[in-house]
Amino acid sequence: MKRLIALCAATLFLTLAVSGQSLTNTLIRDRIRNQNAENCISLNYDAAGKTTKIMAVSENFSKDDAGRSGILAMNFAAGLFYPGDNFVKSPETFMLTFWVLSKKPRFGASHSLTVTVRDEVLVIGSARYAAKPREQMEYLNFEISRENLTKIAQQTDVRFQLGDDEFSFTRSQMKLLADLLMITDMGNGQVSDSN
Secondary structure, three states: OHHHHHHHHHHHHHHHHHHOOOEEHHHHHHHHHHOOOOOOEEEEEEOOOOEEEEEEEOOOOOHHHHHHHOOOEEEEEEEEEEEOOEEOOOOOEEEEEEEEEOOOOOOOOOOEEEEEEOOEEEEEEEOEEEEEHHHOEEEEEEEEEHHHHHHHHOOOOOEEEEOOEEEEOOHHHHHHHHHHHHHOOOOOOOOOOOO
């Protein structure tokens, strides 16, 4: 009986100890450095607002994809905001923003996003859309679940439809997404396989 009580007490202690852990900005910075991602993933803490922003900025999509879609260039950023300088649970959603350089707005009329991974089509939905024609810029903002971002990051060849046009993620863009997932994972810091 004493052994059973001791075992229950140890289990309760470990459960409380694990649930009290948090992923701090210091640990996230270390993970960014360990992934050699300092040039594309940033972490900024706003002391006045007591919030943190993590942002991963990609390279441009291929010139072929841009040319076919009638734009000059496009890249994206993925990230999140959270209160304070740590979190106790892996973020469930991320912001995904496409920055489009074009001579005239291209995605104003049609700005939904679907991603094809293996045999599955992930319907991300319609963007919050903004255009700045004088700057020749369009911004398409999506909220994407960790589950869908993980499905995308696990692949080697991913095509997606943005509005009426099709694009492919580059290898470095896929690595960027995988790095973002890894550095924000409360578990062991690895992108888990959900398939």
